[in-house]
Amino acid sequence: DTGVSQDPRHKITKRGQNVTFRCDPISEHNRLYWYRQTLGQGPEFLTYFQNEAQLEKSRLLSDRFSAERPKGSFSTLEIQHTEQGDSAMYLCASSTAQMNQPQHFGDGTRLSIL
């Protein structure tokens, strides 16, 4: 079991640029979640997929954010026209589809906007 893998671990970019993060879930986990964590806070839910279907999106997910999971395996999270307020740790988690099965997290991608 290789765990949830996220890439890159760190991303530094200038304001206004687009960024894309990747998450590879634990194999056979058909649910995949994205969270955002700002300094000193707990993670906040952004969105989740069951297989390739995006089933729920938070109001935190503005129009500049888009997430995909085209083949029901890995997922990407893209942020367009980044703003300084986007600086955060972006965490991915996966689980099986059974009710309330625990979510297992990756090590996250830390985004810094200059």
Added chain:
Amino acid sequence: GEDVEQSLFLSVREGDSSVINCTYTDSSSTYLYWYKQEPGAGLQLLTYIFSNMDMKQDQRLTVLLNKKDKHLSLRIADTQTGDSAIYFCAESLTGTASKLTFGTGTRLQVTL
């Protein structure tokens, strides 16, 4: 609405027991979780408890749930320096089967 609260900081001496507390407001919580986060890392699942249980023990960890008071605690026996981290309480709600709502985390400092 959903709200999970934790105290910000706890300091204990190595070898003592640590007790980290959490309160939640939504009575439709189904599962409650404890995660550990070390600096620069993601969240490590420690344990979880279903809301119809009162207690769960797993090696050095004991979870107590008081559903009437909506209070959850995590006790770490024989605390070690490697236990120094931020501990997050999280809940999932009946019917959502998806998102977790986290507290702000409790930083545990273990001193020699």
